[in-house]
Every structure is written in C-alpha cells, then in structure tokens.
Amino acid sequence: MLSVERSTLNVVLGRWLLPIAAGASIALALPPFNLSQMGWVSLVPLLFALEDCSRGEAFRRGYIAGLVFFGMTVWWIVHVSVPAMVGLIAFLSLYFGTAGVVLAMVNKCIAKTDGATDGDGSDSVLRNLGAALVGTACWVTIEWGRGWILWGGFPWNFLGVSQWQVTPLIQFADITGVYGVSALLCFVNYTFYFTIRRFVRQIRKREPVRRLSWEFYAGMGLVCLAFLHGVREIRASTGPASRSLRLGLVQADIPQTLKFDPGERQMILSRHRELTDALLASRPELIIWPETAIPWVIQNDRESVELVTNILARSKAYLLTGFFDNRNAQMYNSAILFTPDPAIAEMYRKMHLVPFGEYIPLRALWAPLLKKIGPKDYNVDDFFDMNMGYEYTVFEAKGFRFGTVVCYEDTVPELYRGFVQRDVDFMVNLTNDAWFKTSPESEMHLANAVFRAVENRRPLVRATNNGITCVVDEYGFIRARCAPFVQGSLSYELHRAVDHTQTFYTRRGNVFLEGCALISVLGIGLAAFRSNRLQSRA
Numbered sequence: 001m002l003s004v005e006r007s008t009l010n011v012v013l014g015r016w017l018l019p020i021a022a023g024a025s026i027a028l029a030l031p032p033f034n035l036s037q038m039g040w041v042s043l044v045p046l047l048f049a050l051e052d053c054s055r056g057e058a059f060r061r062g063y064i065a066g067l068v069f070f071g072m073t074v075w076w077i078v079h080v081s082v083p084a085m086v087g088l089i090a091f092l093s094l095y096f097g098t099a100g101v102v103l104a105m106v107n108k109c110i111a112k113t114d115g116a117t118d119g120d121g122s123d124s125v126l127r128n129l130g131a132a133l134v135g136t137a138c139w140v141t142i143e144w145g146r147g148w149i150l151w152g153g154f155p156w157n158f159l160g161v162s163q164w165q166v167t168p169l170i171q172f173a174d175i176t177g178v179y180g181v182s183a184l185l186c187f188v189n190y191t192f193y194f195t196i197r198r199f200v201r202q203i204r205k206r207e208p209v210r211r212l213s214w215e216f217y218a219g220m221g222l223v224c225l226a227f228l229h230g231v232r233e234i235r236a237s238t239g240p241a242s243r244s245l246r247l248g249l250v251q252a253d254i255p256q257t258l259k260f261d262p263g264e265r266q267m268i269l270s271r272h273r274e275l276t277d278a279l280l281a282s283r284p285e286l287i288i289w290p291e292t293a294i295p296w297v298i299q300n301d302r303e304s305v306e307l308v309t310n311i312l313a314r315s316k317a318y319l320l321t322g323f324f325d326n327r328n329a330q331m332y333n334s335a336i337l338f339t340p341d342p343a344i345a346e347m348y349r350k351m352h353l354v355p356f357g358e359y360i361p362l363r364a365l366w367a368p369l370l371k372k373i374g375p376k377d378y379n380v381d382d383f384f385d386m387n388m389g390y391e392y393t394v395f396e397a398k399g400f401r402f403g404t405v406v407c408y409e410d411t412v413p414e415l416y417r418g419f420v421q422r423d424v425d426f427m428v429n430l431t432n433d434a435w436f437k438t439s440p441e442s443e444m445h446l447a448n449a450v451f452r453a454v455e456n457r458r459p460l461v462r463a464t465n466n467g468i469t470c471v472v473d474e475y476g477f478i479r480a481r482c483a484p485f486v487q488g489s490l491s492y493e494l495h496r497a498v499d500h501t502q503t504f505y506t507r508r509g510n511v512f513l514e515g516c517a518l519i520s521v522l523g524i525g526l527a528a529f530r531s532n533r534l535q536s537r538a
Contacts, residue, residue, distance in 0.1 A: 018049035019061045023068025023096075029162035030073060031447050032440035039162035043139075043189035044196065050104040062100020066093030073157050076439035084356065092154060095146045102138045102524060107131050109527035125214045132190035132215065134523030137516040139186045140179050144513055147412075151355040155411050156448060158182050164447040167476045169223075170454055171230035174503040176512035177413050178451040183516065184222060191219030234475055245400045247461060248284030248317070249490040250275045251469040251482045252293065256434040259295050259465075268295070269307050275489045276311055282491040284317050286397045288463040291322035291406055291430040292333070298323045309342050316340050318397040320463075322406060322430040325349065330387045333358060335404045335430055337395045349389025350406040352415055358386040394422050400496065402461075404428045410449040410460065413510075420456040420506050425496050427458055432465040438485050442467045450476045455505045459494060 025042035028035045049061045070089040077085040110131040139159070147155030160181030163169050170181050195213040252271050258264045272293055279287065298304045298321075312319060318339055325334040325347060332349040339345065355361050394401055403419030410416060410429040419427060429449060433442040446468045453460040453472045460472040467484025471492050482488040504511075 014049050014051075014053075015057075015061060016064065018045040019064040020068050022046035022049070023065035024072065026065075026069050026159065026162070027072035030157055031443035034165060036162050036164075036166055039159060039185050040188050041192055042159075042162075043186060044193045046100070047103065047107065047190070047193040048197075050100055050107065052108075053100075053104045055101050055104070058100040058104035059097040060100075062103075063093050063097035065100070066096025069093075069096065073444070076436040076441040079436050079439065080357075088154075092146065095142055099139060099142050102142070102520075103135050105527045106135045106138065106523060109530040110134060110523070128190075128194045128215050129218060130523075132187050132194070134519060134527070135190055136183050136186040137519035137523065140183045140513065140516045141520045143182055144179060144510075144517075151361050152352055152412075155413070156408075157444060159185050161447050161451065164450045164476070168230035168234060169226050170451065170476060171233040172226055173451055173454045174233075174457055174505050177455050177505050177510060179510070179513050179516070181451075183512075184226060188219040188223060191215040237475070243399065243496045245398055245494045245496075246283060246285045247471070247490075247492045247494055248276070248279035248282065248287045249461070249463045249469050249471075249482070249492070250279070250287070250289050250293070251464060251467065251486070251488045251490070252290065253466045253485065253487045254434065256432075256437075259292070259432075259434065265296075265303070268293075269303060271487065273307055273311070275487060276315075279489045279491060280315055284315065284491065286400075287311070287315065287317050287319045288428060288430070288461065289319070289321035290463045290465045290469075291335075291432040292324065293321045293430075293465070294323040296324060297326045298336070300326075305342075308338055312338055312340055312342050320395070320404065320428065320430070322432075331385075332387050332389060333406055334389075335406055335428075337397070337404075339397075346393060346395055348393035348395070348404050348406070349391070350386070350409065351389045352409045352412050353386055353388055354407065359388075360385060392418050392422055394419070394424055400425045400494075402426050402428055404430060407431050408445065410452055410462075411445070413452065413455060416452045417456055417506050417509065420458055420502065423500075424458060425500075426494060427452070427456075427460050429460060429462045430464075431462065434466040442484050446470065446478075450478075455503065457497075457499075457501075457503050457506075461492075461494070 022042060022045040025038045025045070027033070029037075029039035029042060046062065046065050050058050053061065067089060070092045074088060074092070075085060077088060110127055143158045145153075147153040147158070158178055160170070160178045162185070163181055173181055176183070195216040198213065250272060252268070252275060254268055254271065258267070272289060276287060294304050296304070298308070308319060318337060320335060320337045322333070322335050325332040325336070333353070334350065335348045337346045353359050392403065394403055401424045403422065403424045405416060405419070405427065406429075408431070410431070416427070431445065433445055436442070442464070446462070449460060449462065450472055453474055454476045457474040459474050462468065462470050462472070468481060469488070469490055470481035471479045471494065473479050474497065480490055480492045482490050
C-alpha cells in the first residue's frame, strides 16, 4: 500500500507539481515580483521532472511549465483581447515543450540521468558538465527562436532578464547580449540540479556525503567571473565628458480608451502643452513626447502644428514626438524631430511592427477568425494596416546623434544595435503601454530594455505615455524616472561619454548565440546517436 501511495505521489510530483513550480519560479524572478534569486534555481524542478520521461511526456511537462510561466507574465494582454491572451500563451508554451524534449534527451544520453553510472557506481562530473553545456546551449537557442520565429517573434522575458536589477552581473552582455546572461543562469541551474541529485542519491544509499561537487564549483566560478568583470567595467568608467544635452521628457498618461477619441483632441493637446510648459524652466534643449503623443496625422491638423510651432518658438529647443504619418495612402507609426526652425523636420518610421496590432499577417486567412474572436472595437474590415519602415534614421540635436525606436522595438536586440552601429551618442524609445492599463507590463518592458543599454554601452532615454519614463545609463543603472501611471515630466542632463568605442556585441552581433546553436546541433546529434545505439542494444 505504501509503495502504491509513493508511486502515485511521484507521478503527481513529476507530471504536475514540479513543472508548475518551475514555471512559477521563473515568473517570480521577473517583474513585478523581481525575486532575481529565483532565476538561479528556477529550472531545477523542471530538470527533475524530466527524468525518465518519454519524449511525449517530456513535451507535456515542459508545456505545463510554459503555460504557468506565460500565464503569469503575459496575462495583461487580457486588457486587449481574452482570445489573444489565451492563444499567445498556448503558442509560446510550445517553446517550453520543445525545451522539455531536448533537455530530457540531452540529460538521459549525455549525463545518464536514467540511473546509469560509471563503473565505480558514481556519476561522471565530465558527463554532467557536458550535459550542462549542451542543455544550456539548447535553452539559449530556443529562447532566440522564440524571439525571432513567426512574424518577428516575441523577444520578451528571457531567463537572463530576471537579473535586470543585478547591474554588476549583467555587464558581460556587451559581449554576449542578454543571451549570455540566460546561459549563465541556465548553467548554474544545471549545477544545482546535479549537486542536489547526487546528494539525494547518497542519502538514499546511505553513502558518506564526502564527495566534492565540482559541477557546483564550476557554476559558482563563472558567477564570480561575471561579477568581477562587471565591477571592473563599472569602475573603469572614465566619467562624463564636458558636453551635455538637457532633456525634457513628457509622460501624459492618456488612457487608451480616450487616445483615439476625436472628442478628446483638445484634452490631449492641452495636457502635452501643460506638461511641456512645466519643463521650460529647466531650459531643455531636446523635448521628447511619447509614441503617438499626437494620435493623428500632424501635418493635416492646424491645431497640432500651431502647438508645436508655439513650443519651439518659446523654448528654442528640438521636439521629438510620436505620430501617424500618412504618405500616398500608406500609414506609418513614426517619430518626427522638429528643429527650432519648424520648417525643418526629420522622420523615422517604425520597422518592427506588432502583428494583429499594427498589421494583420495573412489577412485572407486570419480575417474571418478575427471577426469572431477579436476585441469589440477591432473592426477587421476597416483595419488599416500600418506599413513597415526600412531606414535607420539617425537624428541630430545640438551636436548629439541619436536613434529612436518605437514601441517594443527596444526589446529587439538585432534591430537596436543597428542604430548604434551608425555612431549614435544615445538612444530614445517612444512607447505607449497604456493598452495594458496599470498592469506589470510597463515594468517588464523596462526590464527588457535595460539590456539594450548594457549590450551597446549607450544611454537609453525612454518617453512613455503612462510609464515608465526614465533615463538608463550605459551600464544599466536607472538615473532618473517618473512614477508610473501618473501625469508627469522629467528633466535630465545627459552627458556624452568620452569612450565612444562600439562594444563587441554591437560590432559582431550574435557570435555567442551562433556558438550556442552549433553546440546544440552537435549535442543533440550526439544524444540522438547514443539513444539509437541504446535502443538497438535493448
């Protein structure tokens, strides 16, 4: 009877409790909880759950972990559409299911977690480290796939993002990108897993617990190296140069329900004017409004042009704002920079569009379904697809060069570094997270964006509609910020760094990621070969 109960408990633990614990612990490491320590152990329950699994069962357990994780981290899409939230969570969880299959195969065939041991009855440190290396490479490669595959992917809340507030640790992202931080966490999770697994086996067999865990020491050694590198990078900062640029950022906090209401036009213009007037005492040289601060075609609206002209005349400053650009019946989500001479303006058109939000991919296929499950105000027939921009526009104000990314483009590493390669002094993000009301999405957005500043060693200035408006320096420290979900304005003096060298990541891109992909292919090939050989012997 006791053995039956124990068997039932093991089934429930492996099939449900451990995958749920894994998904929940990864989510707890991210905003709004920010328990970054959980990131170092969050995969351990999943690795235990994947022991002695068939491939189908491994996929199911990984998929459950994904459902819990994404259910806790993208639930805020419910503010736009319940079916969209359910569909996105179900789709993204496929990546966790895939990871479950791959990690189970790697562990079984390389580390022999099916119970096989060396001739002396012990498991092999070298095999364990090999499995940790291959498993980590596979995890990172799957994360990259999630951020790229299918209509631009969803590069959001990778495992490494959990360390966004542990600034010294993440400095090596200027070499590897955020993927390297994910790799470090995944590898350390593996070392904890092998250490705990060996300890439990020794307890069960009543062996003396005297063997050193070299896997654990290897993981801690890498963590120490990452911290030492980060501290050295931060201390080696040469300090600000003499040149500076006074910024004025506006956070208007316009509810999304009012933003595109023609009857609220006067309120929108008045609020931006009032918040901008509050900045003028600090004599800003560059005033920045958020994404679609003017949610219509500004060139065709006399009141908007008069407001901008008046602000430029009084402030003698540059003004950067988001707006809709309509050229030849083609609509773009754009940013425009007005100079003190309003007759001169430059424009950037967003290049990475949001599927189903800014355009409908495969319209003939999706339109009939969207008519049934889309939001109440989502009229597919009248939906005007945004067009994609193709030019990396670099603006210049008072001798400072800067690029501008719109909406969640600051979560796309490859696009972002394309601007920095064009020799900018800093980057600007214009965004509107009011779609998701007062949910944690705005803090998650900031957490992901912090890594772009570190990867490219360029400050990031974020002007948002409802939060979080802030300035992130080139090391990932938040130097100034507005409280979220309130009306406000922020003044900041941005210094130009003396060292303008482009980082390895900026220059070479995803070399680390390419290495992970290569290791994944070789490791999975080796695991598959061993699996087939074992089956042929059986």
